[in-house]
Amino acid sequence: MSSRTTFSKGATKRTPPNKNPEYEFLGPPGAVAMIIVLPLITYGLYFNCRPGFGCIPAYWDSKDGFWPSINTDPTAMASDLWNFFVSYWDSDAFDLYSLFMVFLFVCYLVIPGEVVEGTVVGGIGGSPLTKDRSNYKLKYKINALRTLILIVGLVIATLYTKGVEPFLFLHDHFVGLITASLVWTFCVSIFVYIWSFLPDNDGQEKILACGGNTGNKIYDFVLGRELNPRFSSSPDSTFDIKYFIELRPGLIGWILLNFGMACKQYHDLGRLTNSMVAVLVFETFYVVDSLWNESAVLTTMDITTDGFGFMLANGLLTWLPFNYALQARYLAAFPLDMSPTHCAAVIATQFIGYYIFRGANGQKDSFRRYGASAPQNKGLKYMETASGSKLLISGWWGTARHINYFGDWLMALAWSLPCGFASPIPYFYPIYFAVLLIHRELRDEEKCHKKYGKDWDTYCEIVRWRIIPYVY
Template sequence: MSPRPSPPAKRAFKRTPPNPKPEYEFLGPPGAVGMFIALPLITYGLYFNCREGFGCPPAFWDSKDGFWPSISANPTAYPVDLFNFFLSTWDMAAFQVYSAFILFLFVCYFVVPGPVVEGAVVGGVGGSPLTKDRSKYTLKYKVNSLRTLMLIAAIIIATLVTKGVKPFLFLHTHFIGLITASLVWTFSVAIFVYIWSFLPDSNGQEKILAIGGNTGNMIYDFVLGRELNPRFSASPDSTFDIKYFIELRPGLIGWILLNFGFACQQYSELGRITNSMAAVLLFETFYVVDSFWNEAAVLTTMDITTDGFGFMLANGLLTWLPMNYSLQARYLAAYPVDMSILHCFIVLGVQCIGYHIFRSANGQKDTFRRYGAEAPQNKGLKYMETASGSKLLISGWWGTARHINYFGDWLMALAWSLPCGLATPIPYFYPIYFAVLLIHRELRDEEKCRKKYGKDWDKYCEIVRWRIIPYIY
């Protein structure tokens, strides 16, 4: 009787050592600690500084009460003990609803049909050889977020017809609990992917880490993220990517659902929806639908191709986006505004101009990348060739500014706040924050391009002088 053959020996698992000279971003470890603490507190602060029954600061500075007068006018409304504060905001019903929402989206990802597309070439360090090159590879993704949103819309319509707006008032009355629930999920996901990044994949090999995600500083790596594409399988045919799943679905869909809940609250109080609330719902819903319609475009963004997935992205997508971007609708639910005809035209004009710049600029860049300069739709566009073989547009939208799409994106953000009027700066938090975010993103992209193109980038910058806003910045 022949002896049983020995199983093939597995490759020894060796972990990639930390980068010897890490290049920190976001001010390094101190900045990571700051984000870890400040981001949740800002989200809570926006709630406590603008809520029904407690007022909303009429100005940044008041001659009597000083900075943000609503705080000094009622200091007992702002807890100091963070642990007791967290306990006071805990809401089991809100946690169950938020968790059911995430689980529903997870199931929809697999159940709702959608095409599978190949993403852009991404690169990291270490990891399984998903392609011939260990550090450059492509992954597959399932595109079905728009169909998921359509399913949710059908459920909402059926609920409205059978039960009215009452079930959706939960989102307004339990909002503070939903913030806490989202943060529990944020920390849980961030801790999971951090630990997961140290474990070998199904082939017994180390995970592919983001470049700059392996500094050896635990706090920094936890916040910025270690693994580039956290997945449950190393197979290139698998489609469920944790970062990609969270990138679009919970934040953007949650944002629209919260907006709708606040609109229902206004309707229950006033018996109608103001034109300002209708404008906010229309513009922001259109933005989300447009993002889902062009879902595959997210696969070329820095979030997917470059950044690791850690606390920063988890918080931004699970908590920051839905809870803070819905601020305008929440404000209008408590402080209704009826816009004049002139006010309506201003808001509509800013929105349309912003969308035209944003979508046409991105469309021009996308068709140039797909079809090249010889395609009929790209006729007349000028470009310069770089030593790396890439072609950079120097005419059309991209001849006016190097990141002209950011300007259009920001104008739309401003249009979402303008319906709230000028009684308080609080609803303008998003365009203010977004301006800072876009400038920082532009600086990061500039640094990346300068490393990639070298002297060719300097030449390009001489031709296209402006960064975001022509003749201004």
């Protein structure tokens, strides 16, 4: 393994890779699998759920664009993947997706927004200005919701002047847009990986992610080598590539794709079904709520701990918008009107999920912000750790250590229920999301155990359940 050469004020400094890395996701073989399998899942969900074919698990033959079996020879596999990718290249879709990305970038730069300071981030290395890692915080510009409002205004103006026709492009060129997003995913991933080896333009040394500096090129490329790739390491710089991509392309793109699917249904039926309306309202509300609370993302593991590489880039540019739009795309192809009972069950699931999710997160935020003495926190019990941190052991957080995950998952289920039960494909998201949340919970448990030691064992004895009380 070779060490990394970095530059600081004209000097050369080396930050060696981790010689005993704690690999996640099955290590380098898992990283290779992600590069291949994640894009194929997104394509597979499209080809197994479209008009004229149906929406069921299926195999494909060569006449329909898929190979009947996967060749295990690496050279042949690479050739098959490349031929498949090229066969679904759509220049118009690529131009539109690229225009969307450029538009978001310009909006970030020109739309006014509050500049906030993030939480302490964790990594290795550091410039002379940031040797004290206990105070290493970055600044971020908050204007994602204003960007969405501008886009909504442009959409309304287009609807008023040209109707739904322009938005049918999103439905008709869906697979081409997937391919375009993957081109951007790989380009961004390659850029930030190479960028992590270069000195900043102001001569400051970069901060690497603890898990992405193993020395294994493939693994580091996928997990992300640099923690916060920026064009400048200056404390006053606000454009962070990972932060920019974290909310804007994925969440806003998801809502735009949903809207395109709704336009397709309206174009074909002359109306929207109540199931389509439910999906649009619930998922749009989730996105607006996320953008309204944009600064909350600054405390997540994505920002503070994980490097920015292929895994996050694919998740935010491709996986999120195109796989999360599955319910709306299903209903565009297979319209469904819910019965009053069905509709009531969907609404109840959504509101219970949101009540748990927002109640738990709000209680934790209030406790952290105002302390136990605040009137709204009166009666909440907590235990104090040796590090000085306080862990809630009553209220929402006394029922399960990650009760908010349960609420989040119930909302995901509510977005799939309007599709009925004719096919399991629309339920891909809650199934995948359950696996993701359990994995995230396990990672968080490990992190907290390292941080709190025996205090965490005591806490787990008091709050026994992980996510769902009396179940898990």
